[in-house]
Amino acid sequence: MHYPEPISKLMDSFMKLPGIGPKTAGRLAFFVLSMEEEHVLDFAKALVNAKRNLSYCSVCGHITDQDPCSICQDDKRDQSIVCVVQDPKDVIAMEKMREYGGLYHVLHGSISPMDGIGPEDINIPDLLKRLKNDQIKEVILATNPNIEGEATAMYISRLLKPSGIRMTRIAHGLPVGGDLEYADEVTLSKALEGRRDL
Incomplete structure (x- = not known):
């Protein structure tokens, strides 16, 4: 199916995100078209703002809007x-x-x-x-x-x-609330390795 170029470009942009295939990209693109323009502009501003104003902390490497990050400070x-x-x-x-x-x-x-x-x-x-x-x-x-x-x-x-x-x-090992019968061998092995005295 041939889409108008603006929708096609929007779909291509969504497909650059991890886990987004053509069908999901199409759904997202058409959802954006149905949104109020004000919300679309807010969404676009949030994307640009995050990209421009976030960087990595020079001390620990965590994502931050200040350097060093609040944790390091x-x-x-x-x-x-x-x-x-x-x-x-x-x-x-x-x-x-x-x-x-x-x-x-x-x-x-x-x-x-x-x-x-x-x-x-x-x-x-x-x-x-x-x-x-x-x-x-x-x-x-x-x-x-x-x-x-x-x-x-x-x-x-x-x-x-x-x-x-x-x-x-x-x-590493069994999650709280997990059942032994559903755990794989590696998880059980790690749980046994990490056992502690009571």
């Missing part, structure tokens, strides 16, 4: 602990929990030889520079529990071992 946070995560979304997830009071370091990816991503392609060199600070006593590796995340955590822990900084890894 907060002197009430424990300056001796750094939690290493893969993406800014992981910082947001950790902050929702309201249990962690230390600092963060965002890698912006994970080591993946299959995709040609090595340690120098993610934010590891900046982490090493940052850890020269005598104040940091513990690094929590909170990369994803997949092959790439495990490889990244292992690489960082081997790199930092000589420094004497305490290295910890977040526990």
Whole structure:
């Protein structure tokens, strides 16, 4: 089916987003056409505003509208602990929990030889520079529990071992409310590995 050029371009723009195929792009484009012009303009302004006014914190790599970010500027946070995560979304997830009071370091990816991503392609060199600070006593590796995340955590822990900084890894395993019978072997294995005394 041939669409008028403005709709076609709008659909092409939507398809650049992850997980959006031609059908969803078409639905979104026609939904935008049905919106009031004021709402469409607000939507467009929000996109432009986010792109222009957000950057990455020069200290931790988290997404921010000020540099350094509000987390790095907060002197009430424990300056001796750094939690290493893969993406800014992981910082947001950790902050929702309201249990962690230390600092963060965002890698912006994970080591993946299959995709040609090595340690120098993610934010590891900046982490090493940052850890020269005598104040940091513990690094929590909170990369994803997949092959790439495990490889990244292992690489960082081997790199930092000589420094004497305490290295910890977040526990992986069964979610609260989960059933053993539905868990896969890897999840059960990680849950067993991470067991603790009661």
